[in-house]
Amino acid sequence: MKINRYAAVAAPIAGLLLGALDFVWIKYVPFPFGGLGNSLAVWAVAGFLFTYWGRWGWARGIAAAVVMLVVAVPSYYLAAAVIQNDDVSNMYNTVAIIWMGFAVIAGVVFGGAGIAARQPGRWQIAASAMPAAVMFAEAAMLTRRDGDDPLWPVLIDVALGVLLTVLVVDTWRRRLVALLLAVPLAVVGFALLSVARFG
Numbered sequence: 001m002k003i004n005r006y007a008a009v010a011a012p013i014a015g016l017l018l019g020a021l022d023f024v025w026i027k028y029v030p031f032p033f034g035g036l037g038n039s040l041a042v043w044a045v046a047g048f049l050f051t052y053w054g055r056w057g058w059a060r061g062i063a064a065a066v067v068m069l070v071v072a073v074p075s076y077y078l079a080a081a082v083i084q085n086d087d088v089s090n091m092y093n094t095v096a097i098i099w100m101g102f103a104v105i106a107g108v109v110f111g112g113a114g115i116a117a118r119q120p121g122r123w124q125i126a127a128s129a130m131p132a133a134v135m136f137a138e139a140a141m142l143t144r145r146d147g148d149d150p151l152w153p154v155l156i157d158v159a160l161g162v163l164l165t166v167l168v169v170d171t172w173r174r175r176l177v178a179l180l181l182a183v184p185l186a187v188v189g190f191a192l193l194s195v196a197r198f199g
Contacts, residue, residue, distance in 0.1 A: 007060050011050075011067035018046055018068065019075025027083060032152035040193075041138035041157065043069060043103070044110045045131045045164060051114030052168060058115055065111025069103035110134070117168055125178050128169045132182035135161035137189030 025037035036042050047069050051061040073096055080086040090096060109130075116127035139157035142150040161182065169175040 007054065007056055007064045010054065011064040012071050014050060015068040015071025016075045018043070019072035019077075020079040022072070023076050023079035023083065032156060035153050036156065036160075039138060039157075040102075040106075041134040043072070044106045044134045045160075046072075047107050047110040048114040048117075048131050051111045052117055054114075055118060056115070058112070061115045062108055062111045065114070066104050066107030069107045070100050073099045073103055125169070125174060126181055126185070128165065128174075129178040129181040129185055131164035131168065132161035132179060133185035134189055135164065136182055136186035137193060140186065140190045141193055 022037050022043075026034060028034075029037065047065040050068055051065050054061060054064060056064060074091040077086065077090040077096060078088070080090065081088045113127040113130040116123050117130075118124075135157045139154045139161075142153050142157065162179065165175050165178050165182070169178050
């Protein structure tokens with residue numbers, strides 16, 4: 001029962017913090033690190049780490065990741081309204097609802113991966129590769145942006161992908177395997193992001 005209550009309380013609180021701090025990061029942190037606040041990959045990784053550290057079961061963990069990421073969307077726009085007087089209706093307009101839809105998908109996929117990365121079995125290494133894969137996929141997307149110098153943002157995304165793998169995988173051999181698996185997973189992620197017209 002304590003674990004149930006913990007997930008139910010932690011998810012909305014984490015969502016409020018993620019959204020608000022993300023806007024503050026974008027607003028006040030300079031290039032190139034400021035771009036991380038406007039990163040789909042960072043939000044996906046947040047969903048992964050939330051369940052990875054939360055140690056919940058499948059249903060509870062995925063639900064918690066979804067709630068956190070969905071709540072983060074209006075929290076982001078609320079912070080924008082408070083800090084720079086943006087329209088409060090941005091919290092629930094069509095764009096916000098679309099982002100909430102993507103938050104549900106990310107919560108299921110990356111929240112589930114965070115759970116699988118904690119459980120011994122054939123999928124553990126592949127699940128552990130997901131944070132690096134999404135960072136690598138975003139790095140590839142950044143290289144396609146016209147008019148921007150992508151070098152530093154790309155290097156930061158790749159470095160974070162490697163660092164996250166070191167963080168969540170326990171031995172150097174398994175870390176190497178996870179990084180190798182992250183490459184084809186990143187190709188899939190790149191294709192999906194392209195179809196969704198991100199980047």
